[in-house]
Amino acid sequence: MSQFISGLVLLIVLMIPPVARLMESVMIIHMHMQMPLLVIAGYFMARLFMDRFPSFFEKYNQNGLPGILLFTIIMVYWMLPRTMDEALTVQTVEAFKFISLPFLAGVPLRDSWKKLSKVGRNNLITLFTVMFLGFGWLYIQSNSQLCNNYLVIDQIILGWGFITMAISMVIYLVYSLIVDPSKYE
Amino acid sequence: MQTAIKQNSFKDKANQAFGISIEDARISKSYLSVAFIALLLGGLLGLLQGLNRAGVLTLPSWANYYQILTAHGLLLVVVLSAFFTIGYFYAGLSHTLGGLLPKVRKMAWIGFWMKIFGFVLVVIPVLMNEASVMYTFYPPMAAHPVFYFGLVFIVLGIWMLSAGAFTQVANWRKNHKGEHLPILSFFATGVFVLLVGATAFVAVEVIFMIIPWTLGWVDGINVMLSRTLFWAFGHTAVNIWYLTAVSAWYVVIPKVIGGNRWNDHLTRMVVIPLVIMNITGGFHHQIVDPGISEGIKYMHVFMSLAIGFPSLMTAYAMFRVFERTARRKGGKGLLGWFKKMPWGDVRFLAPFIAMAAFIPAGAGGIVQSTNQLDQVVHNTMWVVGHFHLTLGMSVVMTFFGISYWLVPYLSKRVLTPAMNKLGVIQTVIWTLGMVIMAISMHIVGLFGSPRRTSFTTYGDFAETLGWNPYMAAVGIGATLLLIAVILQVYAVFNLMFFAPKGVTEFPIADTEPGEAKTPYWTERWGIWVVLMILVISMAYVIPIVDMIVNAPPGSPPFKTW
Numbered sequence: 043m044s045q046f047i048s049g050l051v052l053l054i055v056l057m058i059p060p061v062a063r064l065m066e067s068v069m070i071i072h073m074h075m076q077m078p079l080l081v082i083a084g085y086f087m088a089r090l091f092m093d094r095f096p097s098f099f100e101k102y103n104q105n106g107l108p109g110i111l112l113f114t115i116i117m118v119y120w121m122l123p124r125t126m127d128e129a130l131t132v133q134t135v136e137a138f139k140f141i142s143l144p145f146l147a148g149v150p151l152r153d154s155w156k157k158l159s160k161v162g163r164n165n166l167i168t169l170f171t172v173m174f175l176g177f178g179w180l181y182i183q184s185n186s187q188l189c190n191n192y193l194v195i196d197q198i199i200l201g202w203g204f205i206t207m208a209i210s211m212v213i214y215l216v217y218s219l220i221v222d223p224s225k226y227e
Numbered sequence: 228m229q230t231a232i233k234q235n236s237f238k239d240k241a242n243q244a245f246g247i248s249i250e251d252a253r254i255s256k257s258y259l260s261v262a263f264i265a266l267l268l269g270g271l272l273g274l275l276q277g278l279n280r281a282g283v284l285t286l287p288s289w290a291n292y293y294q295i296l297t298a299h300g301l302l303l304v305v306v307l308s309a310f311f312t313i314g315y316f317y318a319g320l321s322h323t324l325g326g327l328l329p330k331v332r333k334m335a336w337i338g339f340w341m342k343i344f345g346f347v348l349v350v351i352p353v354l355m356n357e358a359s360v361m362y363t364f365y366p367p368m369a370a371h372p373v374f375y376f377g378l379v380f381i382v383l384g385i386w387m388l389s390a391g392a393f394t395q396v397a398n399w400r401k402n403h404k405g406e407h408l409p410i411l412s413f414f415a416t417g418v419f420v421l422l423v424g425a426t427a428f429v430a431v432e433v434i435f436m437i438i439p440w441t442l443g444w445v446d447g448i449n450v451m452l453s454r455t456l457f458w459a460f461g462h463t464a465v466n467i468w469y470l471t472a473v474s475a476w477y478v479v480i481p482k483v484i485g486g487n488r489w490n491d492h493l494t495r496m497v498v499i500p501l502v503i504m505n506i507t508g509g510f511h512h513q514i515v516d517p518g519i520s521e522g523i524k525y526m527h528v529f530m531s532l533a534i535g536f537p538s539l540m541t542a543y544a545m546f547r548v549f550e551r552t553a554r555r556k557g558g559k560g561l562l563g564w565f566k567k568m569p570w571g572d573v574r575f576l577a578p579f580i581a582m583a584a585f586i587p588a589g590a591g592g593i594v595q596s597t598n599q600l601d602q603v604v605h606n607t608m609w610v611v612g613h614f615h616l617t618l619g620m621s622v623v624m625t626f627f628g629i630s631y632w633l634v635p636y637l638s639k640r641v642l643t644p645a646m647n648k649l650g651v652i653q654t655v656i657w658t659l660g661m662v663i664m665a666i667s668m669h670i671v672g673l674f675g676s677p678r679r680t681s682f683t684t685y686g687d688f689a690e691t692l693g694w695n696p697y698m699a700a701v702g703i704g705a706t707l708l709l710i711a712v713i714l715q716v717y718a719v720f721n722l723m724f725f726a727p728k729g730v731t732e733f734p735i736a737d738t739e740p741g742e743a744k745t746p747y748w749t750e751r752w753g754i755w756v757v758l759m760i761l762v763i764s765m766a767y768v769i770p771i772v773d774m775i776v777n778a779p780p781g782s783p784p785f786k787t788w
């Protein structure tokens with residue numbers, strides 16, 4: 043319950059208009075800070091749903107794959123320039139962002155993550171690494187403004203944000219490939 | 228496997244009973260010798276600076292103030308601190324992890340000579356007055372290229388030493404599955420991770436920006452970017468020296484006063500955030516720099532103050548340990564336990580004063596992290612006062628305190644009562660000198676006296692003549708300090724070569740009995756490193772991309788002296 047409440051509080055704080063406006067005013071903070079925080083809020087809240095409706099998750103997310111698929115679709119959707127732009131101009135899209143990221147990405151991620159094997163997890167991280175490199179390249183090399191609401195320099199910064207995140211994930215993957223924890227633990 | 232473990236724990240025990248092996252001791256002794264020779268030279272130059280700024284000493288025509296200041300900064304903040312840190316932690320690794328592996332020893336020596344070679348390359352142009360760029364070497368001031376080649380070798384040496392430390396730790400963990408890394412080695416791991424992270428930035432600055440530029444391969448340099456890369460390094464370096472001192476506060480001091488150390492889990496929880504969040508603090512050195520948007524500076528105030536949290540935890544932990552120990556010895560009342568502390572023991576007194584100095588030093592640091600307040604003190608003598616409190620007292624006095632047991636431990640000698648007394652006297656003189664010097668620097672800084680400026684009366688302008696009494700006090704402090712430096716260096720070499728033979732223990736406190744077991748996830752260094760990189764990218768991507776994409780035309784090199 044306390045986890046649910048901390049997730050809920052986080053979600054509400056992120057929704058407060060001045061907070062939301064501040065975070066959305068910088069493109070990279072919008073995508074790489076606000077959105078992940080929304081997912082984290084959902085991740086925390088998931089505890090309650092998993093305790094209340096175990097049979098639902100058991101039925102629809104038996105091996106974790108459907109949940110991961112949903113998570114990935116939602117994440118990719120919000121990485122597109124068009125959707126970010128729309129969130130700023132169309133109220134319903136903004137509302138959809140605050141619902142979809144916690145409840146359709148954060149919640150299924152938590153339920154699925156523990157059901158995945160180590161290989162499954164690393165495959166997911168690899169998938170996101172590749173996507174981040176792709177999106178990073180997209181945002182860095184694009185000379186035209188992709189969003190009405192953000193400048194080209196914001197795009198380039200966001201692109202490098204993708205690249206550095208990808209680098210961090212590569213380092214993690216290399217680490218988990220070459221270091222065998224069973225040798226140490 | 229079973230026998231391997233047995234052998235290993237036999238080796239651990241032998242190591243503890245007979246003391247450090249001669250080869251391991253030689254490594255640490257070499258590092259400490261270089262450190263204290265640097266202290267002697269640096270202290271001497273500090274005196275020259277202090278007397279010059281007091282207006283009583285005119286430097287000879289062949290020496291210029293900025294040349295001396297460059298050497299002082301490099302000797303004390305780069306050589307003394309780094310060599311001490313490495314000597315101390317390598318002794319700690321050897322002691323707590325059952326002796327250094329032969330290949331780690333080899334790496335330690337290669338690293339040593341790389342650092343020395345690099346340092347010689349740095350010193351030559353400084354002596355020739357071809358590199359009076361101060362230890363920050365901000366472009367567009369340009370030194371002779373050899374100066375920068377020297378820096379590269381120093382960095383390579385540090386990487387070699389870090390690799391050695393990681394090899395040692397990984398090997399120990401393989402042979403001690405599921406066990407926690409001994410606490411001092413845990414600190415060492417954090418320190419070497421930070422050393423690699425910090426020097427990576429300065430390596431990029433020097434190799435990819437400054438060297439091609441001083442060699443004339445490119446016409447201009449991006450000044451803002453180079454400053455940013457420098458401070459990611461410079462800030463972290465200083466914090467590494469601080470973390471080294473903190474390791475002794477947590478691990479060694481409780482043993483010296485005959486108590487137990489602070490909760491193991493919480494201690495590790497101080498180290499981990501300090502490693503993850505440290506490098507990004509570098510921006511607080513650029514609060515007054517142009518070209519960084521206000522929002523970013525605002526964000527970095529939080530980043531800096533986040534590091535304040537583990538520091539406050541440290542303060543709490545220390546006083547808790549002191550109080551608990553003294554009460555056990557019969558100290559009574561709210562503050563009566565204070566009398567039970569071993570004030571006559573230099574191994575306690577010096578680090579205790581070091582900790583106490585961190586209270587005003589930390590407060591000053593918060594002042595400097597605050598945009599509006601920093602506008603008042605930036606680049607004044609206030610800042611010089613501040614880092615003589617943090618480094619000259621908190622860090623260096625802890626190092627001094629350590630030297631009184633570490634050196635005899637390494638040389639298999641003992642600290643005699645007479646030498647202890649000398650140490651106490653040394654501590655008192657150093658404290659007096661630093662307090663006088665730092666307080667007057669803070670005050671005169673508030674009045675506006677700039678740092679890094681040799682003596683001048685500003686054409687006998689009345690306002691600035693009012694600074695002179697404070698600068699005279701700086702000179703007095705500097706004189707006391709040099710006396711203390713000489714005593715300290717004498718003590719170190721006496722303990723290393725002449726003190727009576729005997730056994731000195733490596734003091735490492737035990738945890739409180741019955742403490743809950745520390746969770747194993749604290750050992751996941753791979754995760755901490757990835758988190759560290761993530762935090763760094765969060766903090767640096769916006770300003771650095773902005774600095775590169777919106778860069779003004781680069782600046783040609785200048786020789787301003």
Ligand code: HEM
Pocket residue numbers: 269270271273274276277280296297299300303304307308361362363611614615618619623677678679680681701704705706708709712
């Ligand atoms: C013997 C004791 C010492 C004396 C008398 C002394 C004195 C001074 C003086 C007068 C300055 C110059 C201020 C200016 O013109 O801007 C200075 C700068 C400095 N000192 Fe010390 N100091 C001493 C010890 C230390 C120690 C132990 C450290 C660090 C571990 C240290 C680190 C520095 C640094 C980094 C600078 C700044 C150099 C620069 O601005 O480029 N000093 N010191």
Ligand SMILES: [Cu+2]
Pocket residue numbers: 461462463465508509511512
């Ligand atoms: Cu700093």
